[in-house]
Amino acid sequence: MPKFSIFSIRASLLYLVIGGSVGGIMLVSKAIGVWPWIWYWRTAHIHAMLVGWLLNLIFGVAFWILPRLDAHGWRGSPWLVWSASGLLQAALAVLVWASIRPWSAAIAIASSLECLAAIAIAWHCWPRLQPLIIEPRPAQNK
Amino acid sequence: MPTLARYYIRTAFVWLVLAFAIGIAMLTSQLWALKSNPLAALQIVFYHALMVGWVTQLIVGVAIWLFPVHSREQPRGNEKIAWAAYATFNLGLGLRSVVEPMLQWAPSSLVKWAVVSAACLQVAALWFVLLMLWPRVKAKVAKAK
Numbered sequence: 001m002p003k004f005s006i007f008s009i010r011a012s013l014l015y016l017v018i019g020g021s022v023g024g025i026m027l028v029s030k031a032i033g034v035w036p037w038i039w040y041w042r043t044a045h046i047h048a049m050l051v052g053w054l055l056n057l058i059f060g061v062a063f064w065i066l067p068r069l070d071a072h073g074w075r076g077s078p079w080l081v082w083s084a085s086g087l088l089q090a091a092l093a094v095l096v097w098a099s100i101r102p103w104s105a106a107i108a109i110a111s112s113l114e115c116l117a118a119i120a121i122a123w124h125c126w127p128r129l130q131p132l133i134i135e136p137r138p139a140q141n142k
Numbered sequence: 143m144p145t146l147a148r149y150y151i152r153t154a155f156v157w158l159v160l161a162f163a164i165g166i167a168m169l170t171s172q173l174w175a176l177k178s179n180p181l182a183a184l185q186i187v188f189y190h191a192l193m194v195g196w197v198t199q200l201i202v203g204v205a206i207w208l209f210p211v212h213s214r215e216q217p218r219g220n221e222k223i224a225w226a227a228y229a230t231f232n233l234g235l236g237l238r239s240v241v242e243p244m245l246q247w248a249p250s251s252l253v254k255w256a257v258v259s260a261a262c263l264q265v266a267a268l269w270f271v272l273l274m275l276w277p278r279v280k281a282k283v284a285k286a287k
Contacts, residue, residue, distance in 0.1 A: 001210055001281055009279045016198070017268045024265035027238070031245060031257035049193065057201065 001064050004081050008060030011089070012053050019048025043107070044092075044099040051114060052092050059084060059121055066128040076124055084120035087113045143207055146224050150203025153232060157195025160239075164188045183243035194264075195235050202227070202271055209278040219277055227270030234263030 001009075022038070022045045029035045063081050068074060091113035098106030143151075164184050171181040206224060211217040218224065238260035244253045 001279065003281070006279055006281065010276065013272050013275060013279070017272045020268040021265050024261040027242070027261035027264075028258050030242075031254040031261070054197070054201075 002075065002078075004078055004085070005060040005064035008056050008063070008081075008085055011085075012056035012060065015048045015052025015056060015092070019045055019052055022048065040102065041099045044095050047092060047095045047110070051088060055088060055114075055117075056085070059088070062121070062125055066125060067130055067132065069128060076128060080120050080124040084117045084124065087117035087120065091117065144218055146218060146221065146228070147203045147207035149228060150199055150206060153228075154196050154199040154203060157191050157199060157235070161188055161191035161196060164191060180247060183246040187239045187242060190235065191239060195232075199231065202231075202275070205275055205278075209275065210280055210282065212278050219274055223270050223274045227267050227274055230263045230270060231267035234260050234267055238264065 022041050025035060025038050026042065026045065029038045059081060063075060063078075066075075069076055091110040094106050094110045094113065097103070098110075165188055168181050168184055168188065171179050206218055212219040237256060241253050241256040241260060245257060
């Protein structure tokens with residue numbers, strides 16, 4: 001598994017646990033009426049699960065498993081996937097910050113960063129979505 | 143496909159069917175034109191059945207199957223953790239699906255503490271998933287010549 005995939009998949013697992021734990025606290029709050037402030041974290045919970053968990057996982061697995069670009073196993077320039085990941089983490093950081101200190105522009109900024117991340121990952125994956133090319137074996141000399 | 147992965151993936155399909163059944167019930171109930179629709183309480187259950195029961199459980203099942211093996215002796219890592227994750231995941235989500243709408247329909251202290259238990263089970267399940275999959279997210283080990 002390449003370095004980027006290890007980073008992205010491990011980040012996705014952390015988002016799953018952190019986002020899920022926030023969801024668990026929200027459920028406890030709903031049941032017994034404690035910690036009402038946790039409801040400010042609802043948007044962060046949804047984004048941690050849908051973007052942090054699912055998109056990071058998809059980015060990591062796509063980089064690892066999509067067809068390679070040449071016989072040496074070249075996956076394409078990694079700067080695009082690292083940029084996509086950086087934009088995604090920045091979007092999530094904006095949302096978490098906005099949960100702590102409400103900020104009206106946060107959703108617009110985070111969504112724009114997520115959109116740029118989507119463009120970057122699509123740009124990287126596009127040339128790798130190709131049919132399997134099986135080259136003919138070299139002719140044997142008899 | 144390992145037994146563990148089959149359990150996860152088959153149970154994910156059960157949650158997919160349940161999610162759609164809940165979705166159908168909610169949509170159908172809108173035709174009754176009631177002043178307050180009691181099935182609206184199922185909306186949160188529908189989202190979680192779909193995103194946690196179906197999507198997340200399917201991903202974990204496929205990851206157990208396809209991620210790099212942990213070691214020759216324990217290819218899927220510690221299977222006890224994986225089974226604990228499976229049990230807590232489905233018990234937590236199942237209990238939550240039953241008791242969370244009851245907070246609106248028939249709230250009682252028993253229901254409230256059942257919701258708290260469901261939350262604890264679900265959070266525990268996610269930590270077990272992390273413990274199970276983390277060591278399997280790794281670079282390919284070069285074979286010694």
